[in-house]
Amino acid sequence: MTRDASRPAAGRPRLSGAPTGSPRQDIIREAIALFVAKGYAETTMSEIARSAGLRQSSLYYWFARKDNILQALLEENRSSLALATALEAQSGAAAPRLYAVLHADVMQLCSAPLDFYEFERVARSQPQNFGAFFDDYAALHRLTASIVHQGVSAGEFLAVDSSDVATAALGLNEGLQRHYRQPLPGLRSYSAEQVSELSADTSLARLLAIPESLPEIRMAARGITSDWNTTAES
Amino acid sequence: MTRDASRPAAGRPRLSGAPTGSPRQDIIREAIALFVAKGYAETTMSEIARSAGLRQSSLYYWFARKDNILQALLEENRSSLALATALEAQSGAAAPRLYAVLHADVMQLCSAPLDFYEFERVARSQPQNFGAFFDDYAALHRLTASIVHQGVSAGEFLAVDSSDVATAALGLNEGLQRHYRQPLPGLRSYSAEQVSELSADTSLARLLAIPESLPEIRMAARGITSDWNTTAES
DNA sequence: ACACCTTTTCGATAAGTTATAGAAAGTCTC
DNA sequence: GAGACTTTCTATAACTTATCGAAAAGGTGT
Numbered sequence: 209m210t211r212d213a214s215r216p217a218a219g220r221p222r223l224s225g226a227p228t229g230s231p232r233q234d235i236i237r238e239a240i241a242l243f244v245a246k247g248y249a250e251t252t253m254s255e256i257a258r259s260a261g262l263r264q265s266s267l268y269y270w271f272a273r274k275d276n277i278l279q280a281l282l283e284e285n286r287s288s289l290a291l292a293t294a295l296e297a298q299s300g301a302a303a304p305r306l307y308a309v310l311h312a313d314v315m316q317l318c319s320a321p322l323d324f325y326e327f328e329r330v331a332r333s334q335p336q337n338f339g340a341f342f343d344d345y346a347a348l349h350r351l352t353a354s355i356v357h358q359g360v361s362a363g364e365f366l367a368v369d370s371s372d373v374a375t376a377a378l379g380l381n382e383g384l385q386r387h388y389r390q391p392l393p394g395l396r397s398y399s400a401e402q403v404s405e406l407s408a409d410t411s412l413a414r415l416l417a418i419p420e421s422l423p424e425i426r427m428a429a430r431g432i433t434s435d436w437n438t439t440a441e442s
Numbered sequence: 443m444t445r446d447a448s449r450p451a452a453g454r455p456r457l458s459g460a461p462t463g464s465p466r467q468d469i470i471r472e473a474i475a476l477f478v479a480k481g482y483a484e485t486t487m488s489e490i491a492r493s494a495g496l497r498q499s500s501l502y503y504w505f506a507r508k509d510n511i512l513q514a515l516l517e518e519n520r521s522s523l524a525l526a527t528a529l530e531a532q533s534g535a536a537a538p539r540l541y542a543v544l545h546a547d548v549m550q551l552c553s554a555p556l557d558f559y560e561f562e563r564v565a566r567s568q569p570q571n572f573g574a575f576f577d578d579y580a581a582l583h584r585l586t587a588s589i590v591h592q593g594v595s596a597g598e599f600l601a602v603d604s605s606d607v608a609t610a611a612l613g614l615n616e617g618l619q620r621h622y623r624q625p626l627p628g629l630r631s632y633s634a635e636q637v638s639e640l641s642a643d644t645s646l647a648r649l650l651a652i653p654e655s656l657p658e659i660r661m662a663a664r665g666i667t668s669d670w671n672t673t674a675e676s
Numbered sequence: 677a678c679a680c681c682t683t684t685t686c687g688a689t690a691a692g693t694t695a696t697a698g699a700a701a702g703t704c705t706c
Numbered sequence: 707g708a709g710a711c712t713t714t715c716t717a718t719a720a721c722t723t724a725t726c727g728a729a730a731a732g733g734t735g736t
Binding site: 332335343349372378383384386387390394398406407409411414419 | 621624629630
Binding site: 218219220221222223231262263265266269270 | 711712713714715716717
């Protein structure tokens, strides 16, 4: 399990005569496509192997367990953490910062290849391998609660328990992510942008003494987000 | 697959010499215990059979598929629907009624033998068998939205899209149910009552023009709920 | 007493899953 | 070329869910 960057490759040739460019990346790419289409549990190693152009058992040369494919894919999980870290340390009104963090989190959950809960299930079954997942979650929770606390201290928000509010906000993010991913029959379906807005709106609305200010906050948050995106690119 | 109520029973005796009282019920009972302990997907038919005192293949005489055990167990899913139906038709302030419905829903999700999402996953894989599940969900959503709409019309709530609010409220219920069932490492854990209150508080707070009235509403909802429980018993 | 039907359980087994072991088929180094 | 290294293969173990037909009881009519 070493190469992966080199080109022509050694080793026994594939029976399928497949290109064998960068097996590890190829496998991950094909696995993602299948996970998106059918979910993790419903995707078999045989299917991934077929898509990637090798035999089922050959996958185990690159990934010792099915989980490990997921783990490789986890690296950029909850990357909204970076935004949260930056915004928590920032000064200024708490409301737009909180809005931006929550909105970005839902957007990220929606665009991830796997349902958050499916991910969490696997992470829970392999805590030693997925410690980073739980660390990230705890960090996001702490940062969220901290921004809420800032808002409460500044009199910008109602007096609430900031930890409870963070729990509810993240729980709502996850619950609505699910509604985006798997719309329930009989209910309207939402776009990623729509659920993100619905979630952030809901969490913010409960904090504001003057609910009418929500539209301004939404606008301000949009500004913060786009600033972040442009600076992050450079 | 007929008897199930009678006592001594015909048929080939069990190898285990087990009591063979009411096999169907016995199986369901043992299955629930295992589902609660390990979840649906992680519980095998062999384990259920061992607990119930017969062989793995004999289970299939009573339940043609593993799903069917779940289905039998589904009958009382989202029974908060009954409360919602009653309260939607009731007159009076919308806020306490909405609070009571949301609170009862989370309590029910928390006390169910299975995680809501695990249930939903199975239901989705067998839509023809689990139609009732989705029907109930759609009904609960409709009733919730209707109560919200009543509150908006009466000027009791802020002007919001009642369907969106219902989606967010139910999504929050499900998300927090998960936090109760599977507390994330690093975060505090909540009791069923605590998550129910957190969820209902959050959903209501975003609707109220005067957030300070939440405590009264919470009290009033408690009254409604206990009234319902006493009349339902008689 | 006995043949026959119904109910329930069992053993054997098929087809699919994740994962392991060791042989095989190339390239690379000396 | 000889040998080492890398990668893939085949074969197979152990475990799933699910099916099939035989087996073991009770009940019924003659």
